[in-house]
Amino acid sequence: MILICGIPTETPVALLIQQLENNKLPYLLFNQRDFISTNMVYKIVNGKIQGTIRLNDSTVDLNKITGVYNRLINFMSIPEYEDTKDEAVRHHCAKLHDTINQWLEVTDAKVVNKNSSMISNMSKPFQTQLISDFDLDIPETIITNQPEEVVSFLKEKERVIYKSASGVRSIVQELTEEDIPKLKKICWCPTQFQEYVEGNNIRVHVLGDQVFSTLIKSSATDYRYDSDTEYIPVNLPDTINRACIALTKSLDMCFSGVDLKYDESKDRYTCFEVNPSPAYSHYEKHSGQKISHALANYLLGNVA
Numbered sequence: 001m002i003l004i005c006g007i008p009t010e011t012p013v014a015l016l017i018q019q020l021e022n023n024k025l026p027y028l029l030f031n032q033r034d035f036i037s038t039n040m041v042y043k044i045v046n047g048k049i050q051g052t053i054r055l056n057d058s059t060v061d062l063n064k065i066t067g068v069y070n071r072l073i074n075f076m077s078i079p080e081y082e083d084t085k086d087e088a089v090r091h092h093c094a095k096l097h098d099t100i101n102q103w104l105e106v107t108d109a110k111v112v113n114k115n116s117s118m119i120s121n122m123s124k125p126f127q128t129q130l131i132s133d134f135d136l137d138i139p140e141t142i143i144t145n146q147p148e149e150v151v152s153f154l155k156e157k158e159r160v161i162y163k164s165a166s167g168v169r170s171i172v173q174e175l176t177e178e179d180i181p182k183l184k185k186i187c188w189c190p191t192q193f194q195e196y197v198e199g200n201n202i203r204v205h206v207l208g209d210q211v212f213s214t215l216i217k218s219s220a221t222d223y224r225y226d227s228d229t230e231y232i233p234v235n236l237p238d239t240i241n242r243a244c245i246a247l248t249k250s251l252d253m254c255f256s257g258v259d260l261k262y263d264e265s266k267d268r269y270t271c272f273e274v275n276p277s278p279a280y281s282h283y284e285k286h287s288g289q290k291i292s293h294a295l296a297n298y299l300l301g302n303v304a
Contacts, residue, residue, distance in 0.1 A: 006071030067299030
């Protein structure tokens with residue numbers, strides 16, 4: 001039995017549910033917005049988990065769950081939590097999510113992905129250091145609150161981009177001469193600047209030992225905000241595939257979105273980030289790759 005945790009209207013969750021229903025495969029859904037009618041209790045006896053999860057009117061033995069798709073959002077942003085002033089309801093929501101998150105770390109079920117596996121993505125500089133141990137280049141980077149260091153870096157590299165150094169999503173933008181007067185603002189907030197890397201972006205979805213690679217053609221600095229972006233399935237060299245798989249496993253993930261850029265003139269693959277909760281549905285929609293089908297089979301234990 002598969003357990004899906006998240007908001008069912010969110011596209012990655014909805015696509016997996018559709019895949020399971022189309023193939024008449026059984027699953028359970030913990031809709032976070034229904035937290036009031038959900039409860040989980042468990043204990044560990046002689047090294048084995050004993051417990052149940054109650055979803056609306058159904059109670060299921062946790063040992064019957066063999067795969068979990070974890071797409072939980074911060075419970076404090078759930079409308080039903082935000083809107084209530086009932087402290088008992090708020091306490092139940094917090095306790096429920098704490099219990100589920102703890103269970104995800106200790107269950108024998110295949111979890112895509114555990115919350116602990118997402119930690120490296122909370123700090124891009126930290127994750128970049130981990131990436132550097134594999135057969136992938138990393139962009140030269142500075143994190144500073146000193147404007148003069150940024151100006152010197154820009155003169156050296158000629159083209160520089162800036163973005164969030166944390167796990168919070170930001171729009172990647174290129175630094176221009178017009179931005180230099182604004183750099184005084186970074187004295188209050190150390191900011192990440194990177195050399196601009198030439199070439200096409202590539203998103204590699206790693207699922208266990210499977211790889212789904214998508215070449216992305218866009219003239220924008222951040223293709224995610226370009227309505228004319230093209231998404232093309234592509235086969236990468238075995239060395240790059242192996243590096244992406246090994247990198248994902250080293251971060252204790254079984255599903256990841258590895259962001260690369262390929263500079264054909266230098267035959268150079270540069271890795272920027274490994275996303276532990278990839279919005280694969282966007283790439284499936286535009287490239288036609290059957291990632292949701294593979295994800296369903298993976299959770300069912302049909303593939304390694």
